[in-house]
Amino acid sequence: MRFLLRIQTGARTDLGRVRKNNEDSFHLEPSLQLYVLSDGMGGEAHGEVASNLAVQTIVTHCQQSENSRATPTFGDAQPDVSERTNRLASAIHLANRKVFEMAAANPEKKGMGATIVAAWIEGQRLSLAHVGDSRAYLLRAGTLDQLTADHSLVAEKVRIGILTPQEADASELQSVLTRAVGTNANVQVDSNEQMLLVGDTLLLCSDGLNRMVTDPEIASTLLTSTSAQEAADRLIELANEYGGMDNVSVIVLRVTQKSDGVLDRLKVWKRNSG
Amino acid sequence: MSRLLLKFENSILKEIPLGTRPVTIGRAPDNDIPIDNLAVSNYHARVYVEAGSLVVEDLNSLNGLFLNDIRVERAMLKDGDSILIGKHQILVDQLHDAALPADAWRKAPVPRVNETMVLDTHERRKLLEEAAAAGERSQLSPERMRVPTLTVLQGRTDQKEYRVAGKLTVIGHSEMATVRLRGWFTPDIAAQINKHEDGYYLGRGDRVPKINGVPISGLTKLNDGDLIEVGRVRLNFLFRE
Numbered sequence: 001m002r003f004l005l006r007i008q009t010g011a012r013t014d015l016g017r018v019r020k021n022n023e024d025s026f027h028l029e030p031s032l033q034l035y036v037l038s039d040g041m042g043g044e045a046h047g048e049v050a051s052n053l054a055v056q057t058i059v060t061h062c063q064q065s066e067n068s069r070a071t072p073t074f075g076d077a078q079p080d081v082s083e084r085t086n087r088l089a090s091a092i093h094l095a096n097r098k099v100f101e102m103a104a105a106n107p108e109k110k111g112m113g114a115t116i117v118a119a120w121i122e123g124q125r126l127s128l129a130h131v132g133d134s135r136a137y138l139l140r141a142g143t144l145d146q147l148t149a150d151h152s153l154v155a156e157k158v159r160i161g162i163l164t165p166q167e168a169d170a171s172e173l174q175s176v177l178t179r180a181v182g183t184n185a186n187v188q189v190d191s192n193e194q195m196l197l198v199g200d201t202l203l204l205c206s207d208g209l210n211r212m213v214t215d216p217e218i219a220s221t222l223l224t225s226t227s228a229q230e231a232a233d234r235l236i237e238l239a240n241e242y243g244g245m246d247n248v249s250v251i252v253l254r255v256t257q258k259s260d261g262v263l264d265r266l267k268v269w270k271r272n273s274g
Numbered sequence: 275m276s277r278l279l280l281k282f283e284n285s286i287l288k289e290i291p292l293g294t295r296p297v298t299i300g301r302a303p304d305n306d307i308p309i310d311n312l313a314v315s316n317y318h319a320r321v322y323v324e325a326g327s328l329v330v331e332d333l334n335s336l337n338g339l340f341l342n343d344i345r346v347e348r349a350m351l352k353d354g355d356s357i358l359i360g361k362h363q364i365l366v367d368q369l370h371d372a373a374l375p376a377d378a379w380r381k382a383p384v385p386r387v388n389e390t391m392v393l394d395t396h397e398r399r400k401l402l403e404e405a406a407a408a409g410e411r412s413q414l415s416p417e418r419m420r421v422p423t424l425t426v427l428q429g430r431t432d433q434k435e436y437r438v439a440g441k442l443t444v445i446g447h448s449e450m451a452t453v454r455l456r457g458w459f460t461p462d463i464a465a466q467i468n469k470h471e472d473g474y475y476l477g478r479g480d481r482v483p484k485i486n487g488v489p490i491s492g493l494t495k496l497n498d499g500d501l502i503e504v505g506r507v508r509l510n511f512l513f514r515e
Binding site: 141145153 | 294296304317322323324325331389390391392393398401404405439440441442444450462463466468469470471472477478479480482491492493
């Protein structure tokens with residue numbers, strides 16, 4: 001594929017207004033068009049350790065697999081997604097193993113874990129993988145859609161129809177996850193794909209954002225910001241304004257331009273030939 | 275509408291209407307009911323609606339929370355209840371119009387009371403059993419056994435019928451498209467279908483597709499028998515045995 005998207009990035013993490021440490025981690029790897037965000041859990045500073053280890057493991061594994069196709073894979077490959085998407089899921093399986101092993105080797109770190117949401121872009125195709133309740137949203141042509149399904153107790157209950165979204169929003173069980181990286185020897189990773197279009201905005205965030213800020217507010221902030229970084233800053237400010245009950249992290253990716261496309265070349269040719 | 279009355283000794287200091295938003299009580303000034311007294315923790319307690327019931331909950335305060343003179347961590351409230359925080363009393367005044375105002379726009383921010391935790395294996399199994407029971411009730415299962423397909427009704431494509439097998443199905447001129455559209459000036463990616471846990475969703479590409487004649491806005495769930503139009507191509511989305 002000769003299509004290359006230009007991705008404008010913005011990102012920020014913040015302690016929020018209640019917590020004493022920031023357990024979120026994120027990493028932008030523009031050379032790979034790989035973007036990873038994680039929300040750690042576990043007492044003391046262990047949440048930070050877990051989220052940081054998970055993010056670094058994923059970036060390193062994806063980098064290695066770019067350099068060598070012989071890089072081993074972890075977890076079962078899914079037949080209904082591309083090799084690239086399976087590679088991203090494999091990185092999360094490896095991160096799970098690393099965090100789990102660290103927790104097993106250090107009794108004081110027992111119970112530590114992390115959520116993950118990761119986006120990897122190749123050509124026009126977005127590979128997306130996640131575990132836990134960190135989310136990916138897509139703003140396209142003015143409409144915001146959540147691309148990930150939370151692995152939380154209340155969200156799973158809403159999906160099977162035994163809880164209403166209103167009850168979920170008011171529930172005290174919102175912090176109970178059904179899956180996390182590093183809390184079990186194995187983890188189930190959700191992955192999906194999407195073809196990106198010029199004008200799309202992709203948002204990765206920890207639950208510190210979407211618990212404080214509604215989807216319509218997220219959409220209007222993304223729409224009215226002049227840059228990806230401005231959008232990231234404004235989203236964090238909004239979460240804090242509404243209480244900042246948790247750490248909050250966002251990665252904003254704006255698909256601004258497509259270069260070297262056939263259509264572009266055709267337009268240039270048409271213009272030149274008058 | 276229900277309300278809380280903040281009382282100190284014999285005077286009512288404040289009246290707080292109850293909506294869908296949780297009401298927080300504490301010494302910090304950003305609480306809905308700030309109480310400037312050293313016996314009160316910064317974020318001492320909150321009152322909120324859960325599954326239609328009013329609930330009071332201690333937010334790990336130092337000096338605790340008393341409901342009708344009994345110390346509680348968390349309790350359901352009824353009309354006439356008295357909550358004691360430090361030396362302040364909060365009375366529950368529940369009127370009979372049970373309907374709470376729909377505050378749909380602004381999310382009721384629920385503070386994270388507990389640290390994030392993961393369900394243990396036992397709890398997870400329980401949830402799966404509940405899911406299975408719910409599935410049987412709504413009889414969702416038969417559709418899962420069937421394969422989604424796209425049948426071409428009109429337009430130039432490379433096949434007459436397609437199986438929607440992957441998580442991503444691209445409709446367009448692109449080499450990576452599952453449904454390959456022919457013809458000059460056909461966009462590489464005209465539209466796309468995504469498989470999610472609960473079904474198949476149609477999204478736009480460089481064209482805005484229509485479902486049953488209506489242009490979509492955002493990702494739109496496909497139902498068995500839907501007619502999809504992308505440019506001049508018409509496709510029928512059907513589940514087959």
